[in-house]
Amino acid sequence: MPPASSYDPDEGGLVARSRTGDNAEPLSITEISARLKRAVEDQFGYIRLRGELSGVKRAASGHLYCSLKDEKAVIDGVMWRGNAGRLGFVPEDGIEVVATGKLTTYAGRSKYQIVMETMDIAGEGALLALLEKTRIRLEAEGLFAAERKQPLPFLPKTIAVVTSPTGAVIRDILHRLADRFPSHVLVWPVLVQGKGSAEQVASAIRGFSALPDTLPKPDVLIAARGGGSIEDLWGFNEEVVVRAIADCPIPVISAVGHETDTTLADFAADRRAPTPTAAAEMAVPVRAELAAAVEDYAHRQKRAITRPITLGKERLEARAQRLPRLEALLQPPTQRLDDLSDRLQRGLKDRAGKAREALQADAARLSAPLLLSKIGRARDRLDTVRLAPALATNRLARDAERLSSLSRVFRSLDPEALLDRGFVLVRDKAGNILKTRDAAAKEAALAIKFADGILDVMPAGAAVPSPEKAKPVRKSRPDAGQTRQDDLFD
Template identity: 60%
Template sequence: MPETPPYRDDQSDGLLAVQTAGDNAPALSISEISALLKRTVEDRFGFVRVRGELSGVKRAASGHLYLSLKDENARLDGVMWRGGAQRLGFVPEDGVEVIATGKLTTYPGRSNYQIVIERMEIAGEGALLALLAKTKARLEAEGLFAPARKRPLPYLPRVIGVVTSPTGAVIRDILHRLRDRFPTHVVVWPVLVQGPGAAAQIAAAVRGFSALEPAGAVPRPDLVIVARGGGSIEDLWCFNDEDVVRAIAASSIPTISAVGHETDTTLADFAADVRAPTPTAAAEIAVPVRGELVAGLADLHARQQRAVVRLVGLSRERLEQRARRLPAPQALLEGQAQRLDDLGDRLRRALGHRTGLAAAALAQRAAGLRPAVLGARLQQGSERLAAQRLRPSLVLQRIEAARAQVGALDRVRRSLDPKAPLARGYVLVTDASGQLVRSRVVAAGHGLLHLEFADGVLDVAPGAAPAPASPARPATKPRVAPPGDAQPKLL
């Protein structure tokens, strides 16, 4: 740093700055003094570890993390670039006490200093538990741990998905227990179960199982087990990650959380449908014991056979009891056989009596069929027929009456014939459509008229100029044809 020049009494305040020869304290620009301060702070505090409570945590769209560290008396701004923020093993929140490792620097834009954080850890197990309780309360308020969200596990899953480390003892214990109880197809999704990136892999595995198609190349599990062995709260922290908890809660497949030992509890246990105290217990919960199922089926089969045999025996006993109460078949037919014999005897007697009566009636009627009787009846009929002779006068009277009636009808027909007057010089006038024309005015409006005489028809066309009017003649009342007569009327 430049040394401070000694105070000179011979200098007096003036309007213009005086630059004397040999002056070793030249005026610096704001940028220059800011750069000097930045280098000085970074050289002096190039590596620091700061303990404080997080405040004003904000994650920018670029992924950078901006926050403040504070204690009872002071406050220090901090920034964590995107790469370091992505490697954090927890979600930073206000009120969490952390230890931040990085370097101090200045920000010339606001003339303040800040810490550039390269690594950030929770300050002690107490602070870690406080963060856990705070996250649990927030997620529980959203309803992710509600009992109503829990789903029943399938009784006998065909495929079980396991999210765990492929190299640990957990997967071996699960496979061994499943093989002993009920051999089942297992699909393992290998993930990290501790350290940076573990939470992201676990969440992706849970979502990946839900995204599998039922008929795809990889069978879709009926049940998912999220498992890990025991460890400290720091070792199990990835199962408290909010992303993991939300993935388990949103899984479309029922899940069992088997993280740690029986005394270990993570947020994944609250989000899962069932919590198992250990991975081995998760395998026991997932499937029943095959031997017990076989024994149960055998017992049910034996009970079924005993029930059938007992039912058949009871039915046979009831049938025998009812059969003993029935009368003998011969006893049922004896009365009917006797009645049949009686009716047969009565029928023979009735036929003989009926035949005798018919023979007597026939003999009585046959007595009236002698030739003498028939000849007398024929003679009587002939005499009556001869008495009924036909007289010609009666027939002739009826013929004359009919002839007179026919002549009268013919005279009426001739008088009503509309063409009879044509022989006396009358003419029947019709238009081209055959309609009768009754007046001169109507006749003048037609282009062609048909004049029917007694000896034929003549077609005429009325002249353009009307003919002189003839003296008016008294109109004669036309004769009205009888009903049903369709002949036209005469003029």
């Protein structure tokens, strides 16, 4: 009978049979999936794809799942949590993106997919399309409605500014405010572009709204940054910033970019300024110009206050860098401990060996004739010593007094001494003394010892025990063979 390996439709039958010259074994589904995976990954490796996002879904684990499609084809995509958290925008359906990653297969569904490492919006046109889509959605919610706009105060005492602390914008605003009207300015330093800028701007706006009553409350808030490309200004188009501005109880002036630049923050703000300088002009009314010395003194005071702090911080950082690390401090004691541990083990072994050798050497000197000779010499020395009777009688009197004292203490601590006074001892079968009622209730039989004997009883409700007699508990007495006579000369 030929071996069965494949099914031949020409021969018929139900059992797969091998053909002539056929030496190929059938592959399992796992094997063919692994081969396909290796072939796809070896052939393509890292690639860049451009397509439109579809079916965007962020799992509870943080991973991002989606599809990239064009007019004729669709490919699945996945981005793991670490890379998805570094995206500079919120992926949505309909956004055209450029994704970079590794092409692979997913055997669980017999599909090929791209594991994306980066994802960027595909060109300025796609970015503008996303901006318009977000604008329409937020406008439908009423965030840009005119009835939500608040009037600006005529004479604000405190002005809050949300911008970068190192750019030219904050200097322009402060300079214009100082020229037009001296006001109290609170600056919340934030990033104005790049990853995390939108969250910082929104947090600053909400932070000014939640200031406690112990701090000066801003009368107007300016959100500002300089000009730039649409990518540079994108942080002020994020939904989190727009909602923070719309929910702010303080009147907000948006001064983002130059006059031709427009962001969603401009639509949500109570007033839009073409430039940061114009925002300062909107915030305060015109007043006589202040003397140049006032501004100079203010800057000098600020530098004088911050200079000791800056120098102290630099010194602290320099000294902290020179401090030794904890590992370096613990390394010598640790090494010494290991060395001493090794030496201790070797020392113990050497000491045990020497003691063993000394014991073996001493064993030769413990012969019977040698011991008898030593006993004889000791007896001769003892015979030459005259013992005074007082030495023995005094020692015996002291020992007798100690024995009498210990006997009295023993009688006072003996529990059976109380039996003559009406007390009893309750024991279990094993002869152990029971001290509590609960312990006695758990025993099937009890032995109660009176002054004149032992009475076996059974607790109420307990099973009838077998007729066994409790063995009397004997007092331990010192072994007569263990008594030791003290030396009279001690």
